[in-house]
Amino acid sequence: MRMKYVLSEVLVGLWRNVTMTIAMIITMAVSLFMLGGSGLLYQKVGDMKDLYYENVEVSIFLKTDATKEQVDALGQQLGQDPLVKDSTYVNKEQAYERFQQMYADAPDLVSAVKPDQLPESYRVKLNDPEQYKAIYDKYKTAEGIDTIVDQSKLLDKVFGVLSGFQNGALAIAIVMAVAALLLVANTIQVAAYSKRREVAVMKLVGASNWFIQAPFVLEAVVAGLFGSLLGLLALIAVKLLAAGSSMAALEGLITPISWSEIFLTFPLMAAVGGVVSAVTAWVTLRFYLRV
DSSP, rough: OOHHHHHHHHHHHHHHHHHHHHHHHHHHHHHHHHHHHHHHHEEEEHHHHHHHSSSSSEEEEOTTTOOOOHHHHHHHHHHOOTEEEEEEEHHHHHHHHHHHTTTTTTHHHHHOOGGGGGGGEEEEEEEGGGGGHHHHHHHTSTTEEEEETTHHHHHHHHHHHHHHHHHHHHHHHHHHHHHHHHHHHHHHHHHHHHHHHHHHHHHHTTTTTTHHHHHHHHHHHHHHHHHHHHHHHHHHHHHHHHHSSSGGGGGSSSSOHHHHHHHHHHHHHHHHHHHHHHHHHHHHHEEEHHO
């Protein structure tokens, strides 16, 4: 009987302040959508870093007049270097084949370049890609070396931009979460004020604190759960829109977000929405109703 009364009061309370309830649900949905999106973004950027840095190479280009002895000595030194995971020698013919593959859609450029115009090189994979500076300092003055190019320099710039998106999404999520908490607190205060006489009567007849607070707390929890559901629908909509737009072309470059990852985000969003709403409502009632 008590549970039935509590649930009926929850429905009545949500309907009584329907405009504020809708505003609370929408604000919660936006904040949880941003939270879920930033969480997925952090995960994907981490996966991308692992994928790209695992395959990153340092290219050591040799001078055109480098002698065979210098080339062999460099190869032997790289093979014994503890920083080097693997090294591959690329002669002029192999370099030209790679050049043809890279610029296959520009035949005029390919025909203008001859194999002997491309430098020989060593393609080096490091045990720790972040140790590029150590490799550069170690080999920059070696005989026969022209330039040393590290692919991770470009990746650092790319991931710097992605990290900016991460931090921006997280900052917006925090701001929206604060707004949602304030709206939850305000909605609970209005609901408690509208039922102040009923609360006073329940206190006089000896109703427990839990019995008085439960309808208000459950109102906030229901709003938080509805907000998390809308946040999930927003993530699904973004996934569908991205799949049908020009962003789909980026799937070969970035690690795509799978449907399972999106749906696995929902329990976290629901837990955050429900728990945060419940705690906010309970704290508000402790200060407002003094129960």
